[in-house]
Amino acid sequence: MKPVLVIGGGIAGIQASLDLADRGTKVHLVERTPSIGGVMAQLDKTFPTMDCSICILAPKMIECYRHPNITIHTESEVVGLEGSVGDFDVKVLEHPRSVDPSKCTGCGLCSEKCPVKRPSVFQAGLGQRKAIYLAFPQAVPLIATIDRDACLWFTKGICRTCEKVCPAGAVDYEQKENTVELNVSSVIAATGFEQYNPKDIGEYGYGRYKNVLTALEFERLICASGPTGGVLNRPSDGKVSHNVAFIQCVGSRTQTTGYPYCSASCCIYATKEAVLIKEHEPSSHVTIFYMDLKTFGKGFQGFVDRAQSHWGVRYIRGRPGEIREDPVTKNLTILYENTEVGKVEREEVDLVVLCTAAVPHRENRKLAPVLGIALDEYGFFEVGDPVSAPVETGKPGVYVCGSCHGPRDIPESVAEASATAAKASEDAARAEAKQ
Amino acid sequence: MAPRIGVFVCRCGINIAAYVDVPAVVEYAKTLPGVEYAEENMYTCSSDGLNKIKEAIKKHSLERVVVASCTPRTHEPLFQVTCEEAGVNKYLFEMANIRDQCSWVHMREPEKATEKAKDLIRMAVAKAALLEPGDEPEIDVNPSALVIGGGVSGMRAALSIADQGFDVTIVEKEHNLGGKLLGFDSLFPHKQKASEVLEPLIKRVTTHPRIRVLTESVVKSVYGFIGNFDIGIDAGGKAENFNVGTIIVAVGAEVLKPRGLYLYGEDPRVVTQSELEQLIHAGRVDAGRIVMIQCAGSRSVERPYCSRICCNEAVKNAINVAEKGREVYVLYRDLQTYGIHYSRLEQEAKRKGVKFLKYQAEKPPLVTASPDGLKVSLYSPTVNEAVELGADMLVLSTPLIPVADAKELSQMLKVPLDSNGFFMEAHVKLRPIDFATDGIFVCGTAHSPKGIGESVAQALGVASRASIPMAKKRVRTAAIMSQVDQTRCSGCGTCIDVCPYNAIRKNEKGLAETIAAVCKGCGVCGATCPEKAITMHHFTDEQIQAQGLAALKEG
16 A cells, blocks of 8 residues: 655644554655644643643654654655656655754753754744754654754854754754655645734734734743743733733734635634633733634533633624834723724723734645645635535545645544545555556 | 662653752652652653653663653553553553642642652552553454444445445435435535535445445444444334444434524414525525524523534525525624635625624514514614514524434443533544544534534544544454452442443353453442452552552651
């Protein structure tokens, strides 16, 4: 039986890989970044069980890593696909890590000594990492990588400190990029989504006002393994925030940004984040500004009801028109029309969290022509028949799951991932029957 | 000689280390009886931490391993596999939960948290010293599946399993395959005709050489365990028995008939969305103005859930009748047009003149009837005033509710229902279509209300999940199980009565006997047996006593 190619190592790609590998199919899992895990690895807790996100994800990540049927290609991208279902020739470009994976033990000594700091992608820019770094403590594989655009050796020809301190002799500045050629029977794209950057929505002041954060930044801020150890120290002055507002539909459900759709998970993750604030400090004031409260998922309504009745989270229907910053206190005043009473009102808070649109990953535009599949008008992978063939693209043997074909939550992504594994297994069974 | 024990104390970044003095706990662990080696790790669960465990097992010839960290619920399997890789049987591993049950709940009293962490580790070490290796029985898997329910979910699951090379039996209680889709005219979001989806599907299912369809049939009994379920069917009055390896629950859901609500059942001009669907199908919608009310019977005290599909069903039907020149108002609380496809549908409806008016849950619309027409009064928060609408037809968007026999089936399969009566998955996030019971899976609206495409995705998903053990042909079961000491058993049968898994039977001597593959290790039999004849492996009386006595010891 031929292997299957899975593109993207977030929760959807992980689940698809594990389903296939567990039944005995070889899998090549290609991940663009230094570690698998995706966005779920960055979340603090997951609703409704309030399980720590990385705690339930890490065992699956490690299962992928140890699985004899799964080969993980990190810092890699798919650059070529020829052939048809049952017989795809794939080219995978592996970018150099500048660290020998067979030697690195992930001890972290190199990062400790490295003199160059850069914003940490994992901490959503709120914390820093070094030029040589481990993506995050539970990264899989736990191997350091050098950011060549930041490293002093690659940019200025000096330093080489990491090479000197590495006890394993794993640093390898000469490492070259490498093209791997594979023959696979099916392809599963699970490349995920990005969050809309709200800097263009000037009236909310993101980027200008330090205490206006995106939801992903907030997840890191409230996470015990985040830059503040889970204390809600707001960025402007480190003051612990007890009065927080969430604004829904930022960049979504509006024609002006080009993302007129509902992002499906923001109402419920904002509710979860609001409850987390209350769990940390029950006397906090938390307000969620929403347009329509989306409670369509299993258990959503019950969770929202509890957020209101038990935790005292306040929901106000209305899209705020503007946020103003007090130049001295750096507190934020939200101006909004309360549509329940039809009046313009204002609310002063310590911190504002923008729940922004889930938008297509920018890499989709590069990957779609390589895979020979279509994008919709927003840039999500297009599924031709969302009713009868919800994970199939226009190209036989190429499947999609998770939020790469439209925003969806974790359970839907996981179920769909298994669905793509089923389709790939059907392909394999058909190929075998032919032989 | 006492076994050599290794203790690994996890800092969990700062989750544990910020409140528990981890180095002090490690030093303390080294003083405990039997402990040969102890160390701390930044994250014991990282690849680095796991390698440290393996290295220490080899270097210090460890025979038992204790990890003091988070919860066995998520991490025990990982550490067990690590032990096995270093040659230590997985049942010689023990965990102390010093995070969820210690550092997280005692953040404000770090000194006491440190003392408690020591207590928990002392208890784990005491138990570890008495652990015994376990063997996991391997069982054969019958590579065939039973799909309960012949709606679109059940048929798609069956087709995929069959296309993957396994035999499937579909059991459908009605005369025809098709389920709820039979009553539909068109499907959102693309308004395809339901028959265009259903007819080819039924044809493929009924002609597939690997699929057997039993209509007018009901599952009467289920015994056994993954790989080996004995199924009893009432097939149109005839009893039939067969064996399968896996079971898929795809029994769907019912549409609520909201008797007494908004004059439904009292005035013929008040119908449900599914009734409107049939009127549209028959071309018999002649009302000039149609008013739809969302959340009719859902998001309420009685049914505190959102039924997910009603808004999109309403918007689709609204477009259909608006296209025929009818005036349509949709009265809603929160419009659930989530994701790209339904957002498009909402925009299309607005373009086609469908009017949306919000109402508040605490001020639901009031419906009155007169011979000239229906009158709907509501308070609209959007315009902040009372609105009155005359209507020729009122359409209620009612929720999906669990099928009538869901409870009976759940008891037969020994799988749980959630508080709303739908089937409950093993884990909301990461095991959305598995049951906690191995070999049984759930898809479609039996799990919760969802659209056709979403049901198909889950159906294909269970086709993968169920095919894993069938493709492997054998599965291993846990060694944590009960064992009956035949010399002490009096044959009273109490354990058989209390076992929630049907895992104990009487042997030819009339004495109790555990069926290893079925036993889930819950321990109820062991606790109940009046003769103390039952030993729970991995949780023996000796082990638990040692743990308890260690708890009472002064640190």
